[in-house]
Amino acid sequence: MTNPLQYRTPGQQPSLFYMPDLPARRHHAARAISPGRRARSRRARPRCARSTWPPSAAGAQHAPYVDANTRSPIWRELRGNADWSSLHLYKVAEETPFAKLFPKTLQALEAADVVRVDGRPVELFFSRLKPGTHIPPHFGIANNRLTLHLPLIVPGDCAIRVGSEMHSWREGELFAFDDSFEHEAWNRSSEDRVVLIFESHHRTSAPGRAPGDRVRHRGARTLAEGTARSGLT
Numbered sequence: 001m002t003n004p005l006q007y008r009t010p011g012q013q014p015s016l017f018y019m020p021d022l023p024a025r026r027h028h029a030a031r032a033i034s035p036g037r038r039a040r041s042r043r044a045r046p047r048c049a050r051s052t053w054p055p056s057a058a059g060a061q062h063a064p065y066v067d068a069n070t071r072s073p074i075w076r077e078l079r080g081n082a083d084w085s086s087l088h089l090y091k092v093a094e095e096t097p098f099a100k101l102f103p104k105t106l107q108a109l110e111a112a113d114v115v116r117v118d119g120r121p122v123e124l125f126f127s128r129l130k131p132g133t134h135i136p137p138h139f140g141i142a143n144n145r146l147t148l149h150l151p152l153i154v155p156g157d158c159a160i161r162v163g164s165e166m167h168s169w170r171e172g173e174l175f176a177f178d179d180s181f182e183h184e185a186w187n188r189s190s191e192d193r194v195v196l197i198f199e200s201h202h203r204t205s206a207p208g209r210a211p212g213d214r215v216r217h218r219g220a221r222t223l224a225e226g227t228a229r230s231g232l233t
Contacts, residue, residue: 011163014180016141022202026163028146028176060098062087062128074136083133088125093117115145115199124198129187140179147179150196155189169195
């Protein structure tokens, strides 16, 4: 069956929601999205995670990011596999039992442009990539929001490719990208890579609207529910 969508930009194929008039850029400046000067400047804060991660003593447990029932063949190596795992504080705009274990993380993001539904982040989680793990090339579900990575633990030889552009994470430096472009990531080191991930609005989507208005709430909820239904594409 032919896909009726006509994508305007090579390498960009959101699977669920497409706004063709939005400027298509792989990477975006994170300054306008970041949670504030204090969170950005204290580079020693994320580095201290090396001595405290994982927080299993507090009852927090990672789970495989790719559900074991995911059907798409590109995820066959990572289905139900904890080599790529997540610890969700919010998922599908619902708070998890782990959120209360990270009050400073939530406080740091209060002033950030985070996609929310009824004041709750649509998605907020720690992503762990174990040594030797490769996340295969794939597309996100929508082009009207950005994915933000706050690197906490980044050993050498870890990187992400978005379209034709490569990026190596740096601890404490936000990285914003449009995940509707094909992207992949890998950890070729001998240590875990850990980043905090959340979503922000596209810089030019819904001009003149506040991030928390009803239109964006409905759109964010629809996309969150669509993600939950479809799993990874």
